[in-house]
Amino acid sequence: MVLKDKYGRPLLNLRIAVTKKCNLHCSYCHGEGELNHAKNLETEMTPEEISRIIKIAVSLDICRVKLTGGEPLMRSDILETVRQISSVSGLKDLSMTTNGTLLSPLARELHSNGLRRVNISVPTLRQQEFYKLTGGNVEDTLQGVRAAVEAGFFPVKLNMLILKGINDSTVPEMVEFASKTGTILQLIELEQINISNRYFMRRHKQLDEYEKMLEQKSVKVETREFMQNRRIYHLPHATVEVVKPIENTEFCLHCTRIRVTSNGKLKPCLMRNDNMVDILTPMRKGASDRKLAELFMQANMQRQPYSRH
Numbered sequence: 001m002v003l004k005d006k007y008g009r010p011l012l013n014l015r016i017a018v019t020k021k022c023n024l025h026c027s028y029c030h031g032e033g034e035l036n037h038a039k040n041l042e043t044e045m046t047p048e049e050i051s052r053i054i055k056i057a058v059s060l061d062i063c064r065v066k067l068t069g070g071e072p073l074m075r076s077d078i079l080e081t082v083r084q085i086s087s088v089s090g091l092k093d094l095s096m097t098t099n100g101t102l103l104s105p106l107a108r109e110l111h112s113n114g115l116r117r118v119n120i121s122v123p124t125l126r127q128q129e130f131y132k133l134t135g136g137n138v139e140d141t142l143q144g145v146r147a148a149v150e151a152g153f154f155p156v157k158l159n160m161l162i163l164k165g166i167n168d169s170t171v172p173e174m175v176e177f178a179s180k181t182g183t184i185l186q187l188i189e190l191e192q193i194n195i196s197n198r199y200f201m202r203r204h205k206q207l208d209e210y211e212k213m214l215e216q217k218s219v220k221v222e223t224r225e226f227m228q229n230r231r232i233y234h235l236p237h238a239t240v241e242v243v244k245p246i247e248n249t250e251f252c253l254h255c256t257r258i259r260v261t262s263n264g265k266l267k268p269c270l271m272r273n274d275n276m277v278d279i280l281t282p283m284r285k286g287a288s289d290r291k292l293a294e295l296f297m298q299a300n301m302q303r304q305p306y307s308r309h
Contacts, residue, residue, distance in 0.1 A: 001061065002061045003060055003061065003062070003296075003297065003300045004300075005300055005301060005303040005304065006301060006303075006304065007253075007303075007304060007305060009253070009254070009255055009256060009303065010256055011060070011061075011062055011256060011257070011258060011300050011303070012061075012062060012063070012064060012256040012257070013062065013064045013065075013066070013256050013257040013258075014054065014057045014062050014064070014065045014066070014257065014258060014259075014260065015032065015065075015066045015068050015257055015258075015259045015260070016050060016053065016054070016065065016066070016067060016068065016259070016260040017032050017034065017068045017069055017070060017259070017260065017261055017262040018044075018045070018050060018067050018068070018069060018070075018072050018075055018078070018081060018262065019044055019069050019070040019071070019072060019074055019075050019262055020034070020044075020069065020070040020262045021069070021070045021071065021074040021075075022069060022070045022071040022074060022099070023071055023074060023099075023101060023102065023136070024071070024099050024101065024134040024135055024136045025134065025135040026099075026121075026123075026133060026134045027133055027134075027195075027199065028123075028133070028161055028163065028190060028195060028199075028203070029194065030191050030193035030194045030195070030270075031070075031193075031194050032068055032069075032259060032261070032262075032267075032270065033193055033194070033259070033267065033269075033270040033271065033272075033273065034194075034261050034262065034267075034273075035194075035273055043262070043263035043264065043280070044075075044262060044263075045262070045263075045264055045280060047077055047080050047081040047084045047085075048084065049264070049280065049283060049284075050081055050084070050085065051081075051084040051085050051087075051088060052283065052292075053260060053264075053279060053283075053292070054085050054088050054091065055088050055289075056289060056292045056293050056296060057296065058088055058089070058090045058091050059090075059289070059293060060293060060296055060297070062258070062296075063090060063091055063092040063093070064092055064093040064095075065085065065091065065093065065094050065095070066094075066095045066096065066097060066119075067081075067082075067085075067094075067095070067096040067097070067115075068096075068097045069097075069098075069262070070262065071098060071099055071101075071102070072096055072097070072098055073098055073102040073103060073106060074102070078106070078110075079106070079109055079110065079113055082094070082110055082113045082114055082115050083113040083114060085114065086113060086114020086115070087114070093116065093117070094114055094115055094116055094117075095115070095116060095117035095118060095119065096110075096115055096117075096118050096119070097118075097119045097121070097159070098118060098119070098120055098121070098144070099120070099121045099134070099136070099141060100118075100120040100121065100122070100140070100141040100142075100143075100144030100145060100148075101136055101137070101140040101141050101144060102140075102144070103118070103120070103143075103144030103145075103147055103148060104140070104143040104144050104146075104147040105147075107144070107147040107148050107150070107151035107153070108147075108151045110151070111151045111152050111153060115153070116153065116154075117153055117154065117155060117156070117157070118148050118153050118156055118157070119157045119158075119159050119186070120141065120144060120145055120148065120156065120157070120158055120159065121141075121159045121161070122138075122141055122142075122145065122158045122159065122160055122174070123160060123161050123163065123166075123167055124138070124160075124166070124167045124170060124174075125138060125142070125170070125173060125174065125177055126138070126170070127139070129166055129167060132166075133163075133166065145158065145181055145183060146181065149181055149182055149183065155183065155184045156181075156182075156183045156184070157183065157184045157185075157186050157241075158174065158177075158178055158183050158184070158185050158186065159186050159188055160174050160185060160186065160187055160188065161188045161189075161190060162187055162188065162189060162190065162205050162207060162210075163190065163203045163205070164202070164203050164204060164205040165202070165203065166203065168205050171187065171210060175235065175238050175240060176238075178238045178239075178240070179235075179237040179238040184238075184239045184240070184241065185238065185239070185240045185241070186240075186241045186242075186243055187207055187210055187240060187241070187242050187243065188243040189204075189205075189206065189207050189243065189244055189245050190203055190204045190205070190245075191245055191270075192204075192245075193270065193271065207242050207244065210242065211231065211233075211242055214233035214235070214240055214242070215233065217233075217235050217236075218233040218234055218235055219234055219235070219236060220234040221233055221234070222234070224241075230242060230243055230244065252305035252306050253305055255269075255303070255305070258296075258299060258300065258303065260279070261276070263280065264278065264279055264280020264281070264283070265277065265278050265279065265280070266278075266279050266295065266296065266299035267299075268299050268300070268302045268303040268304075269303065269304070269306055271306045272306070275302045276299075277295050277298055277299040277302070278295075279292060279295050279296075282295065
């Protein structure tokens with residue numbers, strides 16, 4: 001039976017941060033809402049601990065898992081981690097969010113080990129802007145995109161965070177790139193999480209104008225019911241999704257996910273750090289599967305729309 005919180009929202013998805021390490025320094029990174037993003041690396045979970053947490057989740061019908069970070073591919077044992085997770089009976093979907101810079105040489109093995117979908121952060125196709133935002137080389141990411149498509153990942157999604165004055169005028173060229181590579185473009189609105197008020201005020205831009213443009217050009221528009229009712233715009237040669245801020249009422253009222261932090265805490269809401277439930281410590285002290293499942297149920301009952309907090 002699918003778990004539901006006190007507001008009737010089903011719990012269907014698990015996002016698990018497998019590391020805090022990252023090889024880029026993105027100015028806009030929200031770090032999955034974790035505090036002290038660069039510290040406490042010694043608490044990183046083992047592949048066995050990660051797969052056990054996922055096994056417990058799947059036993060509660062939380063059957064769709066996304067690996068996040070930090071940068072998941074920074075783990076030297078990421079292939080083994082993916083292999084162990086994908087072997088969990090009943091798992092319906094295993095995906096990953098990555099910056100793509102390390103993906104090219106690993107794409108085929110990741111796919112053969114059971115990873116099926118990837119979201120790749122591509123804020124811009126232009127090297128100068130990419131370097132200013134991330135400190136990295138955009139060609140590494142673009143090679144990762146191409147390698148993911150060639151390896152058979154489907155869909156491959158490009159996460160384009162819109163930043164006023166930096167990349168907000170380059171959406172058409174990103175749509176064209178998505179069309180050429182057979183990928184799906186996600187336009188994402190900046191979140192005020194782990195960034196300064198000054199940065200947010202300077203770089204935040206609402207996505208309304210893009211939605212109007214996409215609506216005019218679309219041959220079909222869909223709504224993803226269990227993904228916060230986000231809209232999908234099918235253009236003649238590309239598909240574009242629009243991701244509004246998580247703290248808006250529509251997003252919160254349709255939230256179906258829970259997070260696991262990189263140090264093993266169940267995190268009911270991206271926006272909060274005051275209601276987390278430690279699952280790793282009890283596990284390391286010998287807790288039974290039943291006890292760990294109870295911790296999941298406890299965390300689920302602490303889920304609530306952020307707009308009501």
